[in-house]
Amino acid sequence: MQEHLAPPQVSNNMTDEYPKKIGRFEILELISSGGMGEIYLAFDPISKRKVALKQIKKKFFDHPSMKKRFLHEAKITSKLMHPSIIPIFEMNLDEKNPYYIMPFVEGNTLRKTLLEDRKNYKAKKETLALQTYVRTFYNICQAIFYIHSQKVLHRDLKPENIILGKFGEVVLIDWGLAQYFDTPDDPLLDLEEEGREITQPGKIIGTVTYLAPEQAKATKCNEQTDIYALGVILYQMITLKMPHKRKDIKTFKKTIDDEKILPPFKVAPYREIPLDLEMICMKCLNPDPKERYQSTKELLYDLEMHMQSRSQWQHVKSLHFEEDADWQINADIALSKYLAISKTLESIEWVNVRIASHPLVGNFKIETTLTFEEDAEGIGLLFSVPQKQDKILLENGYCLWLSTKKEKASKLFKSNIQIVEINTLQFECGIPYKLSVESMDQKIHFYMNGDLVFSYTSYLPMEGSYVGLLTKDLGFNLSQFNLYSGSLNQYVECTSIGDSFLAQGYFDLALQEYRKIATSFKGQAIADIAAFKAGITLLEKSKCNPNDLDFQQAHAEFEKLQKTPSKPLEYLGKALLYEVRQEYEEEAKCYELALRKYPMHPLLKTIKEQLHFRLQSVSSFDRITTYRFLLIVAKFLPDVFVQEDTMLLIQTLKKDWQTLPFFEKTSLDCPKDLAIALSFWLQKPLFILEVLENLNPKYDLALIENAIFSLIELDELDIAKQYIDNLDTHYQKLYSIKLLMIAILAKHDLTQALREFFDFVNMNFTTKERRVLIYLLDLAQKQKNFELINKVQTYVRAQKIATKDSKLIDMHLVQSNLLQNQFKQAQMILEKYKKHELEQENSYLFIPHLCFLFATRDQKSMQDHIDNVSKSYPLICAIQEKMTKKNLTHAQLFPYEEKLLKTFDNLFVHCKRQQER
Known part of the structure; x- marks a missing residue:
């Protein structure tokens, strides 16, 4: 059927025949006449607009079968809603004269545009740009993708049925042969119609030029038959010629096996047709439907690749999971994390790694089909794995971990550090998924079943060239692992x-x-x-x-x-410089400055990703830098703080860090609380003050008290007092705040502070009282004011103190007794506790008890005590090194730990002298 919605030149004999009025619509002119119907330009007196009216031809008014077919077209079209599909405004189902109303689109058919361009091409005049045709074709494919998603086939795609609107519209028309999937061929559609290229009785549906070869053999239409017609249209667009010459269906049936289609570049060598566009066209026109695109979705994907000027992929090699020859490495390895902050085996994970023998240099693509079985944990796709001096660096490069667990997201890792979390990706067992990873110009794209799932851009060089697999189990089926190499883009x-x-x-x-x-x-x-x-x-x-x-x-x-x-790239670059020079404190300053100065900058995402990566990577070798980076994350990046790998790092860190006895328990999973603790470890009082300024005493009093006491421990008494003075009077009068003021007073007058403490505190001893008393004891011990310490000892005996609090206080009292050579008093305190309580390395009494054993010459017990140390705790490692005179490797110490080490060192030296006497 040949028709369109734009007015062509109409012959006089046609204009004389059309009616002046149909229903309420005034007929202005005949637009088009096809085999079954006619389209008129009409005026709607109600809406006061021009419309297109399509009615069945007069000669079919009394033909029930043709009326039924006419209404079939209208009903299918009315159910489709897409910008490139002409909508139905109104339908008249009058049995005598059925018609329906559509919008009037000004423009030309694609057929007319192609004919004009072909004429201009022959005359060596300017033609439409190839990319203009590609954009048009893309719009057509989007419309066909939509109708296929609605289970509808067009079955009569050709340039005559495509309108190119005056304002850039691309509209598909003539749905007379459209049919739902899996619907038996309608015998009404096999009736003979007028016209040279019309459906023949009992024969083939559609126009012979656009028929797929299998249709000539009366095979049922499907998506591939529409895709073949799209291929013919694309061939015409890029070459301005037909891909073949088919006289009629009878001739076509005879020559079908001999039909050959020349590649577009041979037919139109001067049209400068890109190779990837030619490949798309020829794939659509493949005589074997199985070798064509299996869906318009796949076709659109390749078109998008071309329109974005992405690589053309050349197949390099196919790998098979079970073929040992395909993999240069097939080994079980241990992946380790957090080694700088933890020595436990919990930070080590065993996995199987396979690395392909064939490297991929430059742009590349990995493609496979994956099906998970029940209880599978997932699979990792490795790529850009580097090689150094003939050694594959297995823990470097990228790993895309595809998780089957709904509670665990899929993730992209770089050097075993998470850089992207993909929460939208879900896999179901038993369902095959077509997966594709593309690496192009430092950009990574991951596709599943043709849909883009995520993209990642690296501002740093992607150095490696090897790909592979990482598995934790065998609960999957993997088709061949196809590797492709990408050419340079047409537009680089x-x-x-x-x-x-x-x-x-x-x-x-x-x-x-x-x-x-x-x-x-x-x-x-x-x-x-x-x-x-x-x-x-x-x-x-x-x-x-x-x-x-x-x-x-x-x-x-x-x-x-x-x-x-x-601007943020300046700080990223400088951070990378300091990283190479191992000036990690300067590196941390660069990230902090970028986040402070440009909090809303679009490029801040790059800074976040690199800082997140560095936080995870330094945790394997540098304890102090890990704390520095984590502090910045806790302060500025709440979204990174709550990510699973950051929380896991914090949990690992908490297991092995030295307990802060003055910290009232809240939750170190809270970024503000953790920021206070980290600021204390790193001696950053201004960071603590910043946190304080963003806390509300009404809701965050425990956090405020922790922060103030951290300032007191850092000897920043003026900052602490000034903050308290600026609080509302109501809060200044609180019991817990007054306790903090006693601690501040102690620096200037310890005796008075201790007197006020004894007079003020409640009998119910808690962390709030304990930390102030321990602070006073520390000051007394530094000043060697044993008289005050003995007063505290008398006071403590009279109080009911919780076991944990008593251990902390007893730790200081044992130390004081040992320094005064009062070994019996020290022994009396230690005997309050069971042996296993004293031998636990994370016990507050562990080191005082060790020193007591040393001073009392109980060498065997002391050695047993030392041998049980796991070396997980930095301070314990240092003490063990000191006491055993062995050169042990232990983690870096923070100033607070060095302060404790000095205290215990003095105690040890004193006890050693007593032993030697």
Whole structure:
């Protein structure tokens, strides 16, 4: 059926025949006449607008079967809602004269546009740009994708049935042959109609030029038959010629097996047809339906790749999970995390890793089909795994972990550190999933069943070239693991040449390219990226041959970003410099400054990702830097703080850190509370003050008290007192706040502070009282004021103190007794506790008891005591090294731990002297 909604030249004999009025609609002119119906331009007197009216031809008024077919078209169309499908405004189901109303679209059919372009091409005149046709074709495919999702086939796709509107619309019309999936062929649709290319009686449905080969054999129509017709249309668009010459259906049936379609570039060599677009076209036109796109969704995916100028993929190799020859490494390995903050086996996980024998350099794609079985935990896709001196670095590179557990998200890891969490991805057992990972120009894209799930951009070079698999069990079925290599894009980014030089280690050439781009495009985003990459190039160069000149030049390159829209990249670059030089405190300052200065900047996401990565990575080798980074996360990045891997790191950290006895228990899972604790460890009183300024005494009193006492322990008494003085009078009068004021007073007058403490405290002893009393005891011990300590000892005996609180106080009393050589008094305190309580390394009494054994010459008990230490606790490790005279490796100590170590060291030296006498 040949029709459209735009007015063509109409012959005089046609205009004389059309009626003046149909229903309430005034007929203005005949737009088109097909085999079964006619379309008129009409005027609606109610809405006062022009519309298109389609009615059945007069000669079929008394033909029930043709009326039924006409109404079938209207009913299917009325159920479809898409911008590229003409909607039905109104239907008249009058048995005598059925018609329906559609919007009037001004424009030409695609057929007319193609004919005009072909004429211009022959005359060597300008034609429509190839990409214009591609965008049009993309819109057509989107419409077909939609109708297929509604279980509808068009079955008559051709340029005559596509309108290119005056204002850019692309509209599909003529749904006379449309049919639902799995519907038996309607015998009404096999009736003979007028016209040369019309459905023939009892024969083939559709127009012969656009028929898929299998239709000539009377095979039932499906999605692939519509896709074949789309292929013919695309072929016409890109070559301005038909892919084949079919005279009629009878001839076509005879020649079907001999029909050959030439590749578009041979038919139209001067049209500069991109190879990937030609491949799309030829795949649509494959005579075997199984080799065509299996859905319009797949076709749209490849079209999007072309329109985004992405790589053309060339198949390199297929790997098989069970083929040992396909994998150069197939081994069980232990992945370790948090080694700097924990020595327990809980931070180690065993997995199986397979690394492919074939490397993939540059852009690449991994493609496979995966089906999970019951109880499977998941699977990891490894890529960009680096090699150094012929050794594959298994713990480096990227791993996309696909989790089957609903309570656990899938994740993207870099060097065994999570950088992306994917909460939207869900897998069901027994269902096959087509998976694809693409790496292009430092961008990672992951697709599942053709849908883009997530993208990730790395501003840093992706160095590795090996791919593989990481598994924890065998609860999956994996089809062959297909590897593809990507060509250069047709339209490459300015920095691509520099990126290529950098990847190959040609640092001077890369630097030259980046600087040229930064100068040429000054003021544009690409210039900022080039300047950043110039700094990265100098940084990479300095790794190969460390020298201050490269460092200074890289620093200068990053500083160029200071006055550009990409300001956060300056601090990211500098942080990377300090990381290489192992100046971790300066590195942390760079991240902190970026987050403070540019809290709403779009590029802050990159800073967050890198800081998150560094937090996880340093936890394996540097305890203090882990605390520094975690403090920044707790203070500025609440979204990173609550992520699963951050919470796991915090839990691991809490197991092995030295307890802060003055900290009232709240929850270190709270970022503010953790920020106070970390600020104390790192001696950052201004950080504590910042946290205090954002707390409300009405709701956060326990946190406020912890923060104030942290300031007192850091000897920042003026800051603590000033904060209390600025509180409302109501809060200043609180019992717990007055206790804190006694602690502040002690620095200036310990005797008076102790007197006020005895007079003021409640009989019900809690953490609030305990921490102040211990603080007073510490001061008395430093001043060697044993008279005050003995008064405290008398006071403590009279109080009912909780076991935990009594241990802390007794720890200080035992120390004082040992320093006074009052061993019997020390023994009396220690004998209150059971042996296992004294031998637990995390017990407050562990070290005083150890010193007591040393002073009383109980060498065997002391050695047994030491041998049971697990070496998990940094302070305990230091004490063990000191007491056994062994050079043990232990974690870095914080100032507070060094202070405790000094206290216990003095105690040990004193006890040693007593032993020698």
